[in-house]
Amino acid sequence: MKAFLRIFLILVVILLILAAAFIAKYPFYAPWYRAAHSAEDYKLLVESTTKPESGVTLIQAFNDRYPYWLGTRWNFNGISEVPGSGSIACGYFVTTMMRDMHFDINRVKLAQCASEEMIKALVDEKHIKRYNLVESDLMFDNIRKQKQNLYIIGLDNHTGFVYNDGDDIWFIHSSGSFPYCVMKEDATACNTITDSRYKVLGCISQSDILF
DSSP states (O other): OHHHHHHHHHHHHHHHHHHHHHHHHOGGGSHHHHHHSOHHHHHHHHHTOOOOOSHHHHHHHHHHHHHHHTTOEEOTTOBOOSTTSSEEOHHHHHHHHHHHTTOOOOHHHHHHSOHHHHHHHHSOGGGEEEEEGGGHHHHHHHHHHTOSEEEEEEOSSOEEEEEEOSSOEEEEEEOSSTTOBEEEEEGGGOHHHHTOSEEEEEEGGGOTTTO
């Protein structure tokens, strides 16, 4: 009996360690995260703000909003408009965020078109760069040179936001890979980006179309 109890306690400790490690990597799965980032609070945030008037205020608006969406389930056909509820596809995540920052866009039409066409509708050509499969390092070097900026990236079969916070480069997107949700990850280590044969990068924080 004592041996069984000892084994049981060891298994419990192992499970707790694994759970703690998982939550440390994906904190939006912690039960208290959604309580602190409720759909009601998101609605109030959107309703109490106005359209950004510059790249700086666009970045601030983005940083205020995206944490609410972290952990929202991905689905190829997902069209949720409520963070934490239902599911959302990658294109819909981008266009819903843009709409909720009060940019006058066709959320559905842009979400369903090719990501490059979506980017061209939001960013003037001089602020759009294109890279091939082997130019990921070049792309990240160019992003670093531009300092703090926010981009929409279009890939072979995916889209999302790339954010240079001045120190690190992040990929914030509704991921069709594990853990299959809206997430924030190191863009430079993301295979979804580096393995894409074609990459279109539009800097929305410098867009003459938006401002």
